[in-house]
Amino acid sequence: MNSRFRLAVATAAVSLSAFGVLGVAASPASAGATGTATCFGYTGNFNSGGAYFVDWVYGPDECFGVAPSGTIWHTWSGAGAWKEMPGDGRAANVVAAFESSAGKSVKVVTESGNYYCNYDDYATNTWGGWYRTSTDHC
Template sequence: MGVSTSPASAAAAPATCFGYTGNFNDYGADFVDWKYGPDECFGVAPSGTIWHTWSGAGGWKEMPGSGRALTTVAYFENSAGKAVKVITETGNYYCNYDDYATNTWGGWYATSTDHC
């Protein structure tokens, strides 16, 4: 199961993942095949809000921490947790980390270009 997108438009690019459809900016949405956690999809809405969904989520959910971004750029995982990295329109990078022990996403934090 992956993510499907329609041709990008100036306003929004609809994407469907796990049967849930959301409207995203021209970058669409990404499917992430996590090794240790359930697979997930991520996307950035035209407003800059960052969203994710997974099987059984009931729809797209806004990521915790009130982050804003241009697009997602990388995903990282180890047996302790996973992270998603975004870039803003001003070129700054931020990450949000989910600790598998608590299944809780933290807030967005500034990071360098090469890691979370």
């Protein structure tokens, strides 16, 4: 699987090497005031993890973030706003993104240290539900 991603941190300095991050995005994801981050011109209210920009190879670029309530959100160019991810997931932070020519997935971690993934099949362009994982990839 291939992934290229960057992280924009809203409020705290985060070790980028902990996420395998390639660089910090200034645009289209940028850090704002405490608790806010802007991606593709859309500003959202997020926890200290900020917005997580993903430069997908096979699909349009996208940003992910976790609100203070734990809800998981995403946006992309032309989305019109931040959209809550399907599946009623809750998390502490977005930690990784993975992609193949068949689809893409995003991985989050909860406050209790459990990892969950959500997968979007490129054939249907539909995100599925959140599922628990204990592996390095989704």
